[in-house]
Every structure is written in structure tokens, then in C-alpha cells.
Amino acid sequence: MNKIMEIKNISLQFGGVKALNDVSFHINEGEIFSIIGPNGAGKTSMLNCISGLYKPSEGEIHYKGKNILPMKPHQRTKLGIARAFQNIALFGSMSVLDNLKLGRHTLMKSGFIKSGIYWGAAEKEEVQHRRKVEEVIDFLQLQDIRHTPVDKLPYGLQKRVEVGRALALDPELILLDEPMAGMNASEKEEMSRFILDMLELKNITVVLIEHDLEVVMGLSNHLVVLDFGKQIGFGTPKEVQQNPDVIKAYIGEELTI
Template sequence: MLDKTEGYSTADGRQIGGVLMEMKNITLRFGGVVAIKDISFDIRQGEIRAIIGPNGAGKSSMLNVISGFYHPQEGEVWFKGYRRGPMKPYEVARLGIARTFQNIALFDGMSVLDNIMTGRLNRMKSGLLSQALWWGAAEREENENREQVEKIIDFLEIQNIRKTPVGRLPYGLKKRVELARALAAEPQILLLDEPMAGMNVEEKEDMSRFILDVNDEFGTTIALIEHDMGVVMDLSDRVVVMDYGRKIGDGNPDEVRRNQDVIDAYLGVAHD
């Protein structure tokens, strides 16, 4: 077992740091239904951490706990060495945690550029008067943040759709714009809820490449949920496996692949 502050090296030679976020004994119930039962795991600085499991295992609930949508009845969430109290989602966002959604949650009426600019809202502080007169701080801030956003647009190769309303884009591009919006916030942890759901092979390849590049170039810590086992095993440094709200496996992809509980959960097991 690794020490909290100690890092480790990945197979491809990247250096992973200490614990950035830690979930301790999380239990989440909806009425009588137990969605998450006593789960603990950590996310380390700079790693790609996957959460996998069959349908209804509680993966998305876990992500919603991290991003502040659900408040667990038991357990603690620690972020950067501090215990996080119950927070509203927008407060969590201000801590530096950004996410994408399983069903795309973009702002359909706005252009791609505006969508991505919303990701930087927390960095824009100009007052009402300055904004109303478009003078001083408001204009300066707009242009400075636009520059950052353009870097992300270049990075994700969506320059040509900059001014297109998001509602008109095909599915794969929408997913990419959503990633761009989350990245624009320059998050410390990026949560991706099924970033490749419903994509064809090429789109999946593109998306995988972007996820790896984001991790590599910006050093962003990534936690992702994904169904495509091939993708998960290739992308992630460590994997948490959930089934029926419990954690049944945790470790690097090879360990998880050999874990008998995981094999049973995925392939089914004969009860005799």
C-alpha cells in the first residue's frame, strides 16, 4: 500500500504524486436503496483514475458525490488535505473540480466559443457597472480569457466551429466541446462521466488521445467512468471497480483484470 504523500511511477514512465482527493467510507442512500456502500479510495496528483462497473453499480452516484450533487449520509471527502463539508455544486467548481456529463449538458442556445467561455466564469470578476459600460476590467478580462479559451480550442482542434451554435453540432463534437468547457476552468481534477459513450471507433480514438494529451500537457488529474473495457485498461493508471454499490477491486489495470471478483461481476458466475 502506498503512502499518502509518496508517489509512484507508471508503466510509461510518468511520475504520479501524492493523494489529491480521498474518499473515506462513503455511504449514499436514496430512501431504502443503498447506492454506495462504504467505499474508500483515493485519487493521486496527475494520474488517470477510472471507475468501472456494470450498470447500476453506483459509478455515476460516486461522481455526483465528488462534484457536490449528492451529499453522502456517511463518510468523508478530503481534498488537498482538508475535509470538505457539504457544498453546493458551484462551490465545488470554485475549488477546481470540473466535470462532463454522461448525457451532454451543453448550453444549446450559445455558440461553441460562449460555451467554453462559461468554463472561465469563476475567473472573471469584473463588476456590474464595468460590464454594463463595457469599459475597463470587463473588456480586458474578456480578451484575456478569450486568449486562454483559444488555446483550448486549438488544443482540441475545434477552430472551425468556434462560432457555431452548439445545438447544430454532431454528437462527437458536442462531447469534445463539453471537454473543452471543463478544461477552460483549468481544473485540478477533471471528472469525465462516460466520455466515449455512443461514439464510433474513430471518435473514441480521438477522445482517448485528447484525454491522454490533457493529462500529459496540462498535468490535469483525471477521474473517469467508462464502459469500454479496452479503453479503460489502456488509458488509466489505476482502476476502481464497483458492483452493487460496493468496491470489489482497486489497483492498476493488470491487477484488476486478474481479480476474480471483477471477472465474476463482469462475466457472471454460476451459483450452485
């Protein structure tokens, strides 16, 4: 299997807190990879380092063989890395459709002045953007709510639109920070199906943060386990569940599938 991403000796410090302490793992192309660990373990910090929101104090992150740490978040997006946030990052008063369209603006080549001069190119680009957005609406079954303002939607659907905003960027690697948080069992099942389809139908590598161990063990090909910023486990769900350090960190929680 090809490694799409390599995390090499990443450390990140906030004052006296070591949010990440010498973390190293890799993600294979075409897999569902999860980052798990108790509250405050450093999971979101890790995603922030990958997407470019945080700059680690040490280490390197390679995407398809290239060190991406010097790159800004929007440059990483253009490389094919998209992110859905734990706290929904949508415009509440805008419709689902407009939120998805807005998500693609970072990818637009034609600015306003340029579009005036090269009208044909801008129009072609607009059509392409619209097609991508329509694909996401179909894929995530958002047809019935396409014109609904996001803040009028129930939480579970808002989460789905947040995932859609990242998908609209047409990523090769998608970072999903707790896409199922606050969902009931059937909503989680539905989101799990969408995540599997991202991989199977769209060939997108998925990096997932999820607290529900049953869901995460069932979905993932590989996982990394963090605890107080340290990596305490890495491997297949079976390997991770048999790891004594992981069992200790999760004491009292059910670790079997």
C-alpha cells in the same frame, strides 16, 4: 506519488437503494483514474458526490488534504475541480465559442456593477477568459466549428465540446462521465488522445467513467470497481483484471487488454 483526492467511507442512500456503500479509495496527482462497474453500480453517483451535486449520508472527501464535503459545487469548481456530464449540458442554440465562454462565468470575479466601476480590472479579466477559451479551442481542435451552434454538430463533436466546457474552467482535476459513449472506434481513439494530452501537456489529473473496458484498461493508471454500490476492486489495470470479485461481476465480458 501525492494523493490529490481521498474518498473515505462514502455512503449514499436513495430511499431503500444504497447507491454507494462504504466506498474508500484515493486518486494520485497526475494520473488517469477510472471508475468502472456494471450499469447502476454507482459510478455517476460517486462523481456527483465529488462534484458536490449529491451529499453523501456518511464519509468524507478530501481534496488536497481538505474535506470538501461542506462546499457547494461552484466552490469546488473554484478549487480546481471541473466536471463534464454524461448527458451533454450545453446550450444547443449557442455557438461552441459562446458555450465555452459561458462555462467560465462561474470563475468571473467582476459582476456587472463592479465591472462598471472597475472597468480596467473587468477588461483584463475578460481578456484572460478569452485566452483560456482560445487555448481550449486549439487543444481540442474546435477551430472549424467555433461559430457553429452546438445542436447542429454530430454527437461525437458535442461530447468533445462538453469536455471543452469543463476544460475551459482550467481545472487541476477533471471529472469525465462517459466522454466516449456513443462514439465510433476512431472517435474514441481521438478522445483517448485528448485525455492523455490533458495529463501530459496540461498536467490535469483525470477521473474517468467509461464502459469500454479495452479503452479504460489501456488508459488508466489506477481504477476502482463498483458493483451495486459496493467497492469490489481497486488498483492497477493488471491487479483489477486478476481480482476474482471483478471477474465475477463482469462474467461474460472480456477483461483482458
